[in-house]
Amino acid sequence: MDAMSMAWVVMGGSFCLVLVLTIGLWLQWLHTQHYQAELSVLRGLVQSLGEIIRRLESEKAELAAGLRAEKGQVEQLKGQLLRASR
Secondary structure, three states: OOHHHHHHHHHHHHHHHHHHHHHHHHHHHHHHHHHHHHHHHHHHHHHHHHHHHHHHHHHHHHHHHHHHHHHHHHHHHHHHHHHHHO
16 A cells, blocks of 8 residues: 555544544433433422422421310310319
């Protein structure tokens, strides 16, 4: 092989290597886009779960307050019953 054909072989090989690397980077970018879409969906689900948890905690606090009020009323009625029975 003379120097000119060797230069073309090196250039062709370099071009093929650059092409393969470009395709590899493009595939990695596609995977990244796919993972970002999945991450967005999962982030939305986590936010929804957070809202549900906050709502349930609020309802639990309301129910606990209502139960305390009912217990207080029961104790008050017991006291009135004891006073009336004397």
